[in-house]
Amino acid sequence: MTQNKGFCCMVLCGYGSSQQAGQTLCRHLQQNGMDAVLVPPCAEEKAQLSRRFWIHTVRMKYLTLRRRYRRIAVVGLSIGGMLQVHLAEFRPCAAVFINSPMGDSSLQELRRLYRRDLGPELGGLRTPFGYYQLWRFSQDTRRCPLSELSCPTLIIQTRDDKVSDPNNAEEIYRRLRGIRSLRYYDNGGHNVLDSDMELSVCSEVFQFCSSIRGETEKQTEEPAEALE
Numbered sequence: 001m002t003q004n005k006g007f008c009c010m011v012l013c014g015y016g017s018s019q020q021a022g023q024t025l026c027r028h029l030q031q032n033g034m035d036a037v038l039v040p041p042c043a044e045e046k047a048q049l050s051r052r053f054w055i056h057t058v059r060m061k062y063l064t065l066r067r068r069y070r071r072i073a074v075v076g077l078s079i080g081g082m083l084q085v086h087l088a089e090f091r092p093c094a095a096v097f098i099n100s101p102m103g104d105s106s107l108q109e110l111r112r113l114y115r116r117d118l119g120p121e122l123g124g125l126r127t128p129f130g131y132y133q134l135w136r137f138s139q140d141t142r143r144c145p146l147s148e149l150s151c152p153t154l155i156i157q158t159r160d161d162k163v164s165d166p167n168n169a170e171e172i173y174r175r176l177r178g179i180r181s182l183r184y185y186d187n188g189g190h191n192v193l194d195s196d197m198e199l200s201v202c203s204e205v206f207q208f209c210s211s212i213r214g215e216t217e218k219q220t221e222e223p224a225e226a227l228e
Helices: 017-031 043-048 051-066 079-085 107-122 124-142 167-175 198-227
Strands: 005-012 036-039 069-077 094-098 153-158 180-185
Touching: 005 017, 005 051, 005 079, 005 198, 017 036, 017 069, 017 079, 017 198, 036 051, 051 069, 051 079, 051 124, 069 079, 069 198, 079 094, 079 124, 094 198, 107 124, 153 167, 153 198, 167 180, 180 198
Parallel strands: 005 036, 005 069, 069 094, 094 153, 153 180
Antiparallel strands: none
16 A cells, blocks of 8 residues: 555454454455455454453554545444444544444343354453453443544444344434435344345445545545646
């Protein structure tokens, strides 16, 4: 990647299977000519197991990308959707939530997320502390007002999601204040990018981000046209 490029998609995922989903989405975007960077949890994050470290790391990675790209669209898969809420103050040019929980998740939902995402990575001995950190992360996210995320936003939710409550999508839509759209898929489960809906969802994300990239390119060209 070179410096001062126009547009990039930053794909945030949690632990476990959502990392594979993130790779699937990034590969689709890249194959269609769009710069996309996957930001999975690093080994140090797993060792630290601190929600403050998770948030700090994602923020630093965003700022690093910002040195290379003028505008960044952030895509959050599952827990990655909670992480991207903590980037609102940096004003990404667009946001995508895919089967994302919210900060006011119920204890039952957090247990499902832990069993699907964190649990397999951490092992039984660290379960109590890992679960506590996920709960605190949920509380920290709830204190971040979604209304601060004022960029165009696409919300994708499967109706048969057994991990993240599908009602989260309506709640995200309600709390946002900018231009947003909500798209439901009848099936695909929580890991929709590892289902028969993979191509449909990847294509929808690409089309949405392409429209944002088009605006970026238009804004880049306008100053040059004004000088002619």
